[in-house]
Amino acid sequence: MFTSNPFATLSGVISPEMMQGYIVLMVLLVMGGTILDMIHKKSAKYFFENAKKAQKSAKREVSGGEKVAMATSVLVKEVLTSGEFSNPRRRLSHLLTMWGTILFIVTTASMIFSPESTSTLLPQLWHIGALMLAVGGYWFWFAIRVDVSAEGLPWFRFERADLFILSLLATATFALAWSFTGGGLSVLFALFILSSTVLFGGVYWSKFAHMFFKPAAAFQKRVIMADGGRENLPPDYDLTDPEVQRKFPDVPMYMGKNPPNMGLCIKAERAKHY
């Protein structure tokens, strides 16, 4: 079952050209949705204006070589290994969801664009991708997302912001159920196509486009730290430094000459106030 290409069971009813046309349409919908999203939220405009403003408070110029090193580091840390998540459960769940989705999409396109292929590896990777996506996604939905893990809301409560994760989960679940029940034209196939159309057609309303915006934001964050601008935020002060104590005399007044480093307030306590 794992080694058979579920799309091959459709070839008598739906031509490979129609399936390829569907994939092209989904790519266009993602591109269109992302562009509309950028226009509507003015995110690209804000991003470039903010970058220009940040440049004004730069203390030094960041070289081209440094920028290449930063882009490589963003690719390795934030993009490929979800390094933005400091909570290991969130990171692992995101890694499973992200890599599962990529594997699932790439193998779907490969099988549909090479209908004569008899590879058993592609269907195996397709099933593994869908399973990884389902495991990471359901884990996120039932236990990790802030609504349930920190705000005590029930898992079955959802709103528009959940469109992305729910359409991802529905796509993976119906794809697996369709394949495990023998493929072909069936209700499960219709539900699989419906959910994937919502996933790729709903980019404008969902969090889908974060996968394009987050890397750009992570890169920009590195630039403002490297050029010393820090978006005009104050530096991390060493409270034991006499220079800092002269600048902020209330520090030694209330905390003594050798104040302890209390770390980030945000990490002082786990969010669980419900």
Ligand code: HEM
């Ligand atoms: C196929 C690619 C990807 C998939 C399927 C995916 C999936 C997800 C999902 C399901 C969430 C939770 C969304 C929610 O709160 O409902 C999420 C959040 C997040 N993703 Fe991704 N992601 C992908 C790519 C990326 C990339 C490339 C980055 C960063 C470079 C990234 C960074 C993040 C971050 C930082 C969050 C937390 C969002 C927040 O709370 O603001 N993701 N992702």
